[in-house]
Amino acid sequence: MDQSSPHILTEGQKRLLAMMPELADCNFPQVRDTIPAHFYTDPARFDAEKVAVFRRKPVIACPSSLLAEPRSHYQVDITGMPVLITRTKDGTIKAFANVCRHRGMKLCVEKDPVHAGRIVCPYHAWTYDLDGKLIGLPRSEIFPGLAKLDLGLVELPCADAGGLVWVGLDPDSPPDFSTVTGELAEDFRALGMHETFVYDHATFETKANWKLIMDSMLDSYHVTRLHKDSLARFGVDSENMIDRIGPHIRNAAHRNTFQKALVNDRFEDMRQIMIFSYIGFPNGIIVVSPDYVSLGVVRPIATDRTEIDYYLLAYGKPETEKMENRLRRSFDLMRRVFAEEDYWAAEMCDQGLRSGTLKEVQLGGMEVQIRMFQDAVTTALEEAGHAA
Numbered sequence: 001m002d003q004s005s006p007h008i009l010t011e012g013q014k015r016l017l018a019m020m021p022e023l024a025d026c027n028f029p030q031v032r033d034t035i036p037a038h039f040y041t042d043p044a045r046f047d048a049e050k051v052a053v054f055r056r057k058p059v060i061a062c063p064s065s066l067l068a069e070p071r072s073h074y075q076v077d078i079t080g081m082p083v084l085i086t087r088t089k090d091g092t093i094k095a096f097a098n099v100c101r102h103r104g105m106k107l108c109v110e111k112d113p114v115h116a117g118r119i120v121c122p123y124h125a126w127t128y129d130l131d132g133k134l135i136g137l138p139r140s141e142i143f144p145g146l147a148k149l150d151l152g153l154v155e156l157p158c159a160d161a162g163g164l165v166w167v168g169l170d171p172d173s174p175p176d177f178s179t180v181t182g183e184l185a186e187d188f189r190a191l192g193m194h195e196t197f198v199y200d201h202a203t204f205e206t207k208a209n210w211k212l213i214m215d216s217m218l219d220s221y222h223v224t225r226l227h228k229d230s231l232a233r234f235g236v237d238s239e240n241m242i243d244r245i246g247p248h249i250r251n252a253a254h255r256n257t258f259q260k261a262l263v264n265d266r267f268e269d270m271r272q273i274m275i276f277s278y279i280g281f282p283n284g285i286i287v288v289s290p291d292y293v294s295l296g297v298v299r300p301i302a303t304d305r306t307e308i309d310y311y312l313l314a315y316g317k318p319e320t321e322k323m324e325n326r327l328r329r330s331f332d333l334m335r336r337v338f339a340e341e342d343y344w345a346a347e348m349c350d351q352g353l354r355s356g357t358l359k360e361v362q363l364g365g366m367e368v369q370i371r372m373f374q375d376a377v378t379t380a381l382e383e384a385g386h387a388a
């Protein structure tokens with residue numbers, strides 16, 4: 001990130017900041033609310049969410065900077081759809097079904113991004129370029145009349161916005177990308193997200209419903225409790241300022257250095273005294289730290305199984321050993337906190353809820369974002385004609 005040209009916060013970010021009280025004046029909202037327990041455990045609801053949310057809305061596949069170089073590609077499965085993201089020769093991001101047009105094999109299977117201008121199917125070596133064109137197949141004479149032009153990869157609608165790659169998982173029905181290319185992307189640009197690079201990333205496999213994973217980031221109540229031996233020393237109970245950008249959630253929380261007198265509109269200053277975080281609906285978790293941005297990409301697998309890709313996005317390659325050590329320590333800490341604390345708690349909740357003991361879970365004033373997120377899921381289900 002270029003320190004000489006400060007990043008100016010957006011009107012929406014400034015509005016939330018202006019509403020933040022001094023730490024000593026925080027008033028925690030008093031709220032009683034409940035969520036039906038079966039929202040987390042019902043396989044029929046999970047199937048409906050897969051269609052209504054993950055097939056009809058733009059979903060996050062990865063940060064754009066994962067494909068930093070032209071002529072590179074990356075594959076990831078999102079709710080049963082194998083997705084191939086490419087950065088073409090001219091630097092454009094494209095998305096395709098990662099499915100070979102010959103016999104349907106998953107074309108690319110590498111876990112990490114690959115730097116190569118073409119993709120060769122491991123089965124019979126049909127070869128595609130990064131624009132999805134079928135450019136070669138062995139012994140093509142055995143397929144009389146085959147027109148290579150007709151057998152390119154199936155393209156998925158996608159948008160490269162605010163440093164994130166959003167895709168539509170239904171090739172026949174593009175979702176409304178205006179919900180992710182407007183104000184949300186402007187906010188992310190103000191945070192310099194489009195200028196970050198992937199310092200490191202890790203994938204977690206959890207035995208928990210995907211919304212329990214989202215809840216772990218939507219709950220400011222647990223931070224100084226579940227994380228008492230890890231993150232609590234960096235955190236304080238904060239009266240979060242929260243608003244919505246369409247189905248997405250924007251949140252401003254205090255660091256213990258927060259003072260109203262220090263508030264200004266420069267992101268470089270504000271990230272030292274407060275924390276912006278976002279839920280990029282439906283599957284992105286973005287938390288801004290002083291030196292980096294944490295991005296979680298949540299990928300539901302089954303009612304009780306979820307994978308999460310965690311990315312530490314840094315502002316420029318670490319130039320000093322001190323900065324390198326700091327980022328490495330942060331990455332190791334976050335990896336441990338997620339695996340041993342947040343995702344562990346989500347798995348234990350999954351087991352508790354799956355026992356059928358509770359009809360509903362209780363929410364208080366520091367968990368209002370869980371309600372906001374559940375409402376966005378319910379709205380998507382209703383839009384798709386599912387009874388919520």
Ligand code: FES
Pocket residue numbers: 100101102103104105121122123124125126
């Ligand atoms: S399935 Fe891909 S080349 Fe045969």
Ligand SMILES: [Fe+2]
Pocket residue numbers: 216217222223227342
């Ligand atoms: Fe947490």
